[in-house]
Amino acid sequence: MKRIFYALSLLAMSPAAVLAQKAATGYVYNDDNGNGKKEAKEKGVANVAVSNGKEVVLTDAKGKYTLPVGDDNIIFVIKPAGYKVPLNAKNQPQYYYIHKPAGSPAEYEYKGVAPTGPLPASVDFAVMKYNEPDNYRALVLGDPQMLEPQDVGFFDKGIMSELVDVKNVAFGLTLGDLVGKVLTMHKDYIDVVAKANVPWYNVIGNHDTNHEATSIEKNDESFEASFGPSTYSYNYGQAHYIVLNNNLYPDPRDGKGLWGGFLPDQLTFVENDLKYVDTGKLVVLAFHIPLYQAEGAFRTEDRVRLFSLLAKYPHVLALSAHTHNQWQKFYDKEWGWTGAKPFHEFNVGATCGNWYSGRMNEQGVLESVMSDGTPRGYAYLNITGNTYTADYKVANKPADYQIGLWHRKVMSTIWWDGRGFVYANFYMGYKGSKVQYRIDNGKWKPMRYTLEPDPAFVAELYKWDDTEEMFRGRRPTEPANCTHLWKAKLPENIGIGTHQIEVQATDPFGRTFTQKSSYRIEEAKF
Template sequence: MKKNLLILFLLVSSIAIYSQQVATGYVFDDANRNGKKERREAGIANVAVSNGSDVVLTDDKGYYSIAVDEGNTLFVIKPSGYMTPVDEHFIPIFYYHHKPEGSPDSFTYKGVPPTGKLPKSINFPLYKQGESNNFTVVIFGDPQPYSIQDLDYFTRKIVHDVKKTDKTVFGISLGDIVGDNLDLLPIYKERMRHLQLPWYNVMGNHDMNYDAPSDELSDESFELNFGSANYAFNYGDAHFIILDNILYPDPRDGKGYWGGYREDQLLFLENNLKHVPHDKLIVLSQHIQMKDDSGNSYRLEDRQRVFDLLKDYENVLIMSAHTHLQQQIEYTEVNGWKGHKPLHEYNVGTTSGDWYSGKHNENGLPDATMRDGTPQGYAFLNINGNSYDVNYQVAGRESDYQMNIYAPRVVPHKGRTTSQIVVNFFMGARGDKVEYRIGDEEWRTMRYTPGIDPNYWVKLMEWDFTEELLPGRRPSNPVTSSHLWSGTIRLDLPPGEHTIEVRATDRYGNTHFGKRDYTILE
C-alpha cells in the first residue's frame, strides 16, 4: 500500500514539475536598443517581474527567477526613468507569452501562436528616458467600432482631434477596443499609430473570445494584439495598474459576464502593491465601473478585496468606461472603502459616444452625444507628483467647452413660464459649485437636479418629428444625467436680449464658464 502511494505521489509530482517550470533572465539597460542583452549592457536592479500572480524583484545584476505555468504571460513592471520597447504601432512590448501549444485553434478569432519550449533566458530590455513628475496621459473610453465605417468615424473625429503637448507622454484605452469583431483589433492599432504615443490597452467585454470555455482563455486575441490583460508600470511618481475585471462566462450561471476578478489577478494586485510605496499615486484602469452595491453586476467580495489592498495609499484614482455615460463616483465607508478620504472613480465618457449614433454633420461624422447629454470625446489625465486632475475634451470643440446650457429662446415680459435654465456640466458631480447670473446681477447658486438633459430630448425630437430621413441613426433614449443643475429664468428684466452666464467649479478647483442668450418679448 505504501509503495503504491509513493508511486502515485511521484507521478503527481512529476506532472506538476512538468507543467510548472522556472523562467529566468535579466532586465537590462538596452543601450543600443537592439532588443538583445549584450555583455557590456548592465542589468537593472530592483525591477519587478511577474507571472500574472507572483511578483519578484531583480537582484543587483538585474537577474530574476520566477515560476511559470503553461499559459502564463511573463511581464516586466516598467520602473520610472525607463521605457519598454514599442512595436510599429506604438504598443509597448513588456511581456513574453509562454504558450507552448498556442491558443486554442478552434476559436473564431485567432490568439497567440505556439511559443514552443520555455527559452533558456527571457530578457526584458528597457531604455533610459527622462521622466518629469508633471505629465499628461490621454484617456480613451470605448472606441467600440463594429465596422470599418465606425473605425473611420473614430479615426477622423477622435484620433485626428487629439492635440498633444510636450507634457503628453502616453495614452490608455479603457476597454471595448472593438465591438465583438476581433479582426478589427489590428486595424485599430494601425489607426492609433497616428498619435505616435506609447499606448496601453484595457480589455473590455466586447474584446473577449466568446467561444472561450473559461475566463482564463477569454483574452487570447487580446493577448495576441496587446500582451497581458493584467499588468502594471510606473511613470514619474505614479504607479499604473491595468486589470481585466470581466469574469466570462459568468460563474453564477455560465451565461454572459460578471464584474470581478479571478484569484490569480487579485494575487497579482496584492503582490505587486507590496513593492509600491504608500506615497505613490495609484491609477487603476479597468473597463467596468465598480458602482454596484447589490452585487448583481459586480462581485462585491472582489471589490472589497481591491478596496482593502488600496486603502493605505494617500492618493488613488480608479478609471473605467463601459457605461457610455460620464460619472464621478465616490466610495466611502458605506460602500466598504476604509481609506482616509473618499475613493474617486472616474467613469469616463466614451470616444464612440452613443455608439456613433445621431445626426451627421457637414463632414459626414455622427453627433454621438451620450444618453446623459455628455458630448462624444476623451479625457486628459494631468499628473503632478502624486496628485492629479482631469480635463474632458469634447471632440471637435475648443478645450473650454465644458457645459451645455438649456433655456427658452423667448419668454414673455413679466409673464409666466414653467421653463428653467438647465446646465449640463460634463465633468460635474454632486457637491460641485455651479452658479449663474443674468446681466450684471450677483451670482446665484444653482440647484443640483440630476435628471434627463432637455438638450438631449431636443435631439431626439428632431428624429421623431422629421418628415424626411435624416443622415445617421436615431440616438438611444435618454437616461438620468448625474451632472445637471437648474435655476429660475428671469422675466422681469426689460424687453430685449439678455445673457445667462454660468460658472462651475469642479472637484479640482478649476472654474469653467458658459453663456447663453434669451429674449424677453412684450
C-alpha cells in the same frame, strides 16, 4: 536566498503540481544601443519587478529574475520609473513574453496566440534609462467600440484627427471596448491610435473578449495576441498604474453573460505588485467595468478586497469606461473603503459616444452625444508628482468648453408663457459640485442639482421621431439620467429684449469654468 525560497515552495506543493511547474528566468537589462538584444557589455538592472500575472519578484544585483510558469503565462517586466521600454512600429510597448506552447484554442472564431514552442533558456527584457518627468499628461480614451468599417473613419476623423503627433503627452491609455466584438478590427484600432505617436497602453473591454470562451481565464486570447497581458502594471514618474481585466465572462453564476469583478489570481497579483510600491506614490487603477454598478452587476467581495489592498495608499484613482455616460464617484465607508479620504473613480465615458449615432456633422462624423448629454470626447490625466487632476476634452470644441446649456430661447411677457428653466450639464461635475448662475451680470445664485435626462439630448432625440424625412445618421438610444445636471428658474418680466445667462461651475479639483448664453423676452403674438 530567492532560489532557496523558490525551492522550498516547490517542496510544499503536491508532486503533480511540481511536475506541472517550470521556471522562467532571464534578465532585465539596460539596452544601451536600443537594438533589443542583450549584449555582453549591457548591464542588468537591479530591483526591477517582473511578473507572471500572479507572482511578482525583483531582479537581483545583476538584473536576473526567476518566476514559475505553467503552460499559459505571460511574463512581463513592470516598467520602472526613469526607464522606457521598446516600442514597435505602431507605438505599442514591448514589455512581455507570451508562453503558450500549445497556443490559444483553435476553435475560436477570432484567432488568439499561435503556439510559442518551448520556453527560451533566458527570457530577457530591454529597458532604456532616460530622464522621465514627475509632471506630465496622459491621454485617456473610453470605448472607441468600432463595430463596422465605417466606424473606423468616425473614430479616426472624430477623435484621433485632433491627436495626430500630439504634444506634451507621455502615453495613451484606452479603457476597453476597443472594438465591438469583431476582433479582427483590433488591427484597425492599433493603426488609428498609432497616429498619436506616443506609447499606447490598453485595457480589455467586454467587447474585446472571445465570446466562445467557456472559462473566464480564456476570454482574452485574441486580446493577448494583439496587445499582450490583460492584467499588468507599469510605473511612470511618481505614479504606479495597475491595469486589470474585470470582465467576468462567461458569468460564473450561470455560464453565460457578463459580470464585473476580478479573478483570485488578479487580486493576488495586485497584492504582490503593491509590495514593491511605496505608499507615497499615486496608484492609478484602470479597468473597463466601473466598480459602481447597478445592484448585482459587480461582485461586491471583489471590490471590498481591492479596497482593502489599497487602503494604506493615500493617493489613489480609478479610471473606467463601459457605461457610455460620464460621471464621478467618491467611495466612502458605506462602500467598504477605509482610506483616509474618499476613493475617486472617474468614468470617462466613450469616444464613440452613443455608439456612433446621431446626425452627421460638418466633419462627416456622427454627433454621437452620450445618453446623459455628454458630447463625445476624451480625457487628459494631469500628473504632478503623486497628485492628479483630470480634464474632459469635448471633440472639436475648445478646451474650456465644459458646460452645456439648454433653455428657452424666447419667452413672452404673459406670465404663464414667461416661465422657463436653464439647465447646465457640467461634464466634469458630480452631485457635490458648486454650480451657480446669474442673469445680466446680476447677483450669483446657486443652481439646483437634479437627476433627470438632459433636455438638450431629449430635444434632439425626439426630432428623429417627428421627422418625415430620414436624417443622415442613426437614431440615438433612449436618454439616461444625467449625474452632472443642474437647473434654475429663468426670471420673468425683467424687460423686453435680450438677456445674458452666465453659469459658473467648479470641478472636483477646484477649477472654475464659465459658459454664457442668452434668451429674449418679447411681446406675445396672437
